[in-house]
Amino acid sequence: MPEPAALLELKQLVEGPVFGPDDDGFADEVFAFNVATVHQPDIVVGAVNANDVAAAVKWAVAQGTGVSVQATGHGATEAIIGGLMISTRRMQDLEVDVAARTATVGAGVKWKTLIEAATPHGLMGLNGSSSDVGIVGYTLGGGFPVFGRALGFAADHVRSFQVVGSDGAHRHVDAGSEPELFSLLKGGKGNFAVVTSMTFGLHESREFYGGGIMYPGKDADQVLTAFREWVPTVPDDASLSIALLRLPDVEFVPEPLRGQLMVHLRFAFLGSAEEGARLLEPMRAVSTPVMDLARPMTYPEIDLVHMDPQDPLPYEEAGGLLHDFNEETQAALLDIAGPGIDSPLLLIEVRVLGGALARRPELVDSINGRGAKFSLLTIGLLAPEVAALVPSHIRALFQALQPHLTGFTMVNFHGRPGDAIDRARAWDPETFDRLKAAKTTYDPSNTFRYGHGIG
Ligand SMILES: Cc1cc2nc3c(=O)[nH]c(=O)nc-3n(C[C@H](O)[C@H](O)[C@H](O)COP(=O)(O)OP(=O)(O)OC[C@H]3O[C@@H](n4cnc5c(N)ncnc54)[C@H](O)[C@@H]3O)c2cc1C
Structure with a gap:
């Protein structure tokens, strides 16, 4: 549990609300779609923008504590105990660029919001079976869409990510600027960074x-x-x-x-x-x-x-x-x-x-x-x-x-991740070795250790 002075410092660093386990609002903030999973972080930050995410990560690293991320709790297969949780549900920016046929979404945007925004322009994204799922969390896991056999995995339509790394720095990640991190984020889940926004290609929406x-x-x-x-x-x-x-x-x-x-x-x-x-x-x-x-x-x-x-x-x-x-x-x-x-x-x-x-x-x-x-x-x-x-x-x-x-x-x-051997099964051995090696580069202190963590 953080010391009161450290907690006060965190509250001053971020614009969004900060809740400890005894605060009103804590239970709502950590609530997951899978209600069998009751998260119990030491502290949760309701981030309102990328600066809040960066401040929260820097603070957690200084405290030597881990960082988890939750948008909707559709991926809540196991309870997160301890550490700092970043709740992204307030990060609802969404922009559809009709000419470029892309959408840029904040970390908390659900597919249903994208569907509403893209449909008037005759465009669609590659959502999965439920539009209540968060776009970013789904895509970081590859994103197996309803139209997958026709158009492929959602992650392969990502153009760029804005992220906060384990050093608390903002980074723009795309194929040209950061090819390695770009490839790790597309399927490597939340192991390498907190994504604050993401730009991805849209498709013509047909009947x-x-x-x-x-x-x-x-x-x-x-x-x-x-x-x-x-x-x-x-x-x-x-x-x-x-x-x-x-x-x-x-x-x-x-x-x-x-x-x-x-x-x-x-x-x-x-x-x-x-x-x-x-x-x-x-x-x-x-x-x-x-x-x-x-x-x-x-x-x-x-x-x-x-x-x-x-x-x-x-x-x-x-x-x-x-x-x-x-x-x-x-x-x-x-x-x-x-x-x-x-x-x-x-x-x-x-x-x-x-x-x-x-x-x-x-x-x-x-x-x-x-x-x-x-x-x-x-x-x-x-x-x-x-x-x-x-x-x-x-x-x-x-x-x-x-x-x-x-x-x-x-x-x-995958479902509930078990021990290290079980976690590794979510990738082929070659990809897993690449992810594991990259973890020491991008997250050496294993700050992003929750969810399907491989550190
Ligand atoms: C009803 C239902 C239908 C589904 N259908 C499909 C489907 O058709 N295809 C498919 O591929 N998947 C599907 N899923 C699985 C779903 O894509 C994953 O559970 C995904 O993780 C949900 O993301 P979320 O952000 O909504 O969930 P959350 O529980 O909020 O997040 C899950 C994890 O994603 C990571 N994460 C989320 N946001 C960020 C971020 N901003 N930065 C870094 N890491 C982050 C974290 O590791 C976090 O623990 C379905 C799940 C449910 C419950």
Whole structure:
């Protein structure tokens, strides 16, 4: 805990509010989207601008304490205990440069704000399945977008970062001025600097054909079989994923889905409605859907593709990468969580990689997953009745799928980072060695040690 004099000094150095654990406002400031994670830093600074970030980092280094960063808490897989937290949610600057087709966003901006700002100009960004996620945190983890197979990872569309390094200095980082740090930030998560703002390329926003189809859980085997046969026939302009969803028996879940096992197909095709509907035909014929929500959509409707929860909730998540999703993978999945099995896992999702996600970019980055065929993510809702069962069911799922897993993860979908060996799995060994070596250059005192820290 900082001495009162040091605390007073910090309060004088920054414009934004500073809260200690006993202050009103502390709990709100550290609140995370994943409400099962209750952060307990020694102190939290509600930064309002880049100077606040720099002052907070310098102060923390002088105190010999670590620095964590939180924008929304969507990545709160483990509680941050001790140190100084920089809360970026007040850093809401956003500028769309229509001529250059870029956006520059402050560290606290969520995708939904960008969608609102870019849409009137006919532009879009590469957001993921929920627009409630923070743009910067998502992109530092690579950013696996809904339109990923067509347009690639979000991080590869970044033009520049404004950061505060572990020395507390402001730096402009782009491919020309700081090529090494630029490559580390694109996928290396929060290990090297605090990003205060970021400029990235936008794309023409077109109507797309997409949405979800919910099939009854009893048909899971035939739907997954059809999905496996269908995937290789679908062009790169279409992104697709499938999930086993066990929806809780609670009021906010629509009646036909409540308390049921569903198979949720997600589809987003950047092409004509006619072609999109034609592509989906084999999956429409496979079973009678409980809900078929696929239709021509506009960019602001993109959250409807995955229908992720928008309100904070308590959960545990874990992810991996699959080198195949074949008959055996399917059988193992259904044995663990298929119809008739009592599983507390809310979601087991398989996203299809490939297309632009598999292509190496011109500039080196630190994103993992290009060589895998599918990504896997599971989420267990930590509702009181089932919370104790979730960890063992997650372990059993990964054990059952072990022959099909690459052993590596994407950092955004890694889940709770474990020991050093587990943390390293979020990158291929060569990239991890590069990140680890660079940590001694850019953060020698391991100031940025929280989140998915590798120091
Ligand atoms: C509902 C939901 C849907 C998701 N969908 C996708 C998806 O489709 N694709 C995908 O790739 N990911 C997805 N994610 C994962 C998400 O991208 C990561 O959890 C990401 O870290 C969230 O960033 P945040 O800033 O919102 O979260 P936070 O919890 O606020 O931040 C997470 C971490 O990001 C780092 N960070 C954040 N801001 C900064 C900064 N300014 N400077 C330095 N480091 C920073 C820190 O290490 C921090 O611990 C999803 C997560 C959820 C909960």
